[in-house]
Amino acid sequence: MKEWTTEERYRPLLESDKEMLEKMHEEISQSVWRTDFHVQSVTGLMSDTNGFSYWNEKWHLFFQWFAYGAVHGMKHWYHVESEDLVHWQNKGLALQPTRYEDNKGCFSGSGFPTKDCLYLAYTGNSRDELYRRIPYQLLAKLDKDGKITKQQMPIILPAPGYTEHQRDPKLFFHEGKYYILLGAQNDAGKGTFILYRSDHIETGWELLGELKVRGYDDFGFMVECPDIERIGDDWMLLFSPQGLQPQGDLYRTKFNNTYFIGKMDFDNLEFIPNGPFVELDRGFDFYAAQCANQSLYPNTAVLEAWFGVSEYNYPICDEQGWAGLQTLARELTIKDGKLLQRPCRAAESIKGELLFHVQAGEILTDNMLGLMPSACVIKIEDPYNEGIKFNLFARSERKGFEIFYDKKASTLTLDRSEMTNRFNQDYGEDRNIYLPNGLKSLEIFVDHSTIEIFINDGEFVASSRIFPEIDENLIRMGGKDVNVYIWIANKTVVDDFVIWP
Numbered sequence: 001m002k003e004w005t006t007e008e009r010y011r012p013l014l015e016s017d018k019e020m021l022e023k024m025h026e027e028i029s030q031s032v033w034r035t036d037f038h039v040q041s042v043t044g045l046m047s048d049t050n051g052f053s054y055w056n057e058k059w060h061l062f063f064q065w066f067a068y069g070a071v072h073g074m075k076h077w078y079h080v081e082s083e084d085l086v087h088w089q090n091k092g093l094a095l096q097p098t099r100y101e102d103n104k105g106c107f108s109g110s111g112f113p114t115k116d117c118l119y120l121a122y123t124g125n126s127r128d129e130l131y132r133r134i135p136y137q138l139l140a141k142l143d144k145d146g147k148i149t150k151q152q153m154p155i156i157l158p159a160p161g162y163t164e165h166q167r168d169p170k171l172f173f174h175e176g177k178y179y180i181l182l183g184a185q186n187d188a189g190k191g192t193f194i195l196y197r198s199d200h201i202e203t204g205w206e207l208l209g210e211l212k213v214r215g216y217d218d219f220g221f222m223v224e225c226p227d228i229e230r231i232g233d234d235w236m237l238l239f240s241p242q243g244l245q246p247q248g249d250l251y252r253t254k255f256n257n258t259y260f261i262g263k264m265d266f267d268n269l270e271f272i273p274n275g276p277f278v279e280l281d282r283g284f285d286f287y288a289a290q291c292a293n294q295s296l297y298p299n300t301a302v303l304e305a306w307f308g309v310s311e312y313n314y315p316i317c318d319e320q321g322w323a324g325l326q327t328l329a330r331e332l333t334i335k336d337g338k339l340l341q342r343p344c345r346a347a348e349s350i351k352g353e354l355l356f357h358v359q360a361g362e363i364l365t366d367n368m369l370g371l372m373p374s375a376c377v378i379k380i381e382d383p384y385n386e387g388i389k390f391n392l393f394a395r396s397e398r399k400g401f402e403i404f405y406d407k408k409a410s411t412l413t414l415d416r417s418e419m420t421n422r423f424n425q426d427y428g429e430d431r432n433i434y435l436p437n438g439l440k441s442l443e444i445f446v447d448h449s450t451i452e453i454f455i456n457d458g459e460f461v462a463s464s465r466i467f468p469e470i471d472e473n474l475i476r477m478g479g480k481d482v483n484v485y486i487w488i489a490n491k492t493v494v495d496d497f498v499i500w501p
């Protein structure tokens, strides 16, 4: 792998490099791991979901982006647009570092739709002459002609009592007031949340203090990408804490993305959870999720996340000069105090031709000659709960990506240890998910280098990256009395080269 100097990483994106980047994209777009229905960057590294909103009759999604290679460098925002959360169009570069307050990158933040513009609140990652980091919370707006204008003055300056790590503003509205929730590290080195309030979006931001969570105060050494959402009568506090220790089958990923469900007490700056915080996703590769600022779907949160994890590498793909994806959009609802996560409603349109179907009672024989489609949707219903074993991207003596349900232990295991390309093994190559109500159904979205599994109609979700070789092209299915459907996936994302208009 190429060694990157600091200078190379912090090179701003230059239009004079257009031809070079276009060539890079041409090569990258040939990769067998490019996807058919996931948002991917034209070149370089994509990370956090940013500015996710429904505005001007479209879904707008932005993400953290470094164009020149698969490393974390000078961060820009890239913009994609969709009418249904499944068919996405590349719109190009959105925010770029242009001033002292964001001289080392436009870090993560959120969108806020208004009649005339979409506000974008983000963190300016600034370094002074002595290379000390100073985080500024900044504001920009996207108008209906697609023009982005940055506001001159920062809306929030660094708060005393916290280190240089104060970032990722989530801008939201509640009962006549605007709020910004930030993730931060206090001077004692602990992760926490800070809350601001204003009567206007552009000015008047006042620090209210820390948002406390009743009964919980250990969120590792830093909280990144906080989000707060009202879903029906409940609230969800979503965040990416860094530095949690693994506990059995939980928190085995280097950094996790977690949530509480509960009530929000704005008067006392307190979140009152109905139980402990839990992982939002039980797969290997998921971080920095964000809910859309939207009012289109009532009593529902719409969520996307970075299909990757901070400080992880994906060497075999990184070498091709690109890394990271956005996950499939999910719709979140709360039932009896529990979060349900389902594929967004338009995900049905990903299902193309029905390739394979077996009904419970029939023998699960293979009329696909065992060939694994590289992009497909698999639905498995296990009405009698007899257990299943599926091997995706297997080859003759290797089990590929294994999905196995152990009925006795009521545990679903994902195992990617027998794939040829292995990565981030230090954080485990299997994931075990205890299913308190047993296994009823799996809906699996496979897209060349991704596997997203929705378990029991939204009870759990597990998202994983894989990088199968050409000869890892078999599927093996084992189970008794199961219904299985396999649809070929439609291509909904165009891999075209768009950066500058």
Ligand code: FRU
Pocket: 047, 048, 064, 075, 107, 108, 109, 123, 167, 168, 224, 225, 288, 310
């Ligand atoms: C999370 C994060 C954010 C930050 C951004 C920088 O992955 O570290 O806290 O704003 O990435 O790219």
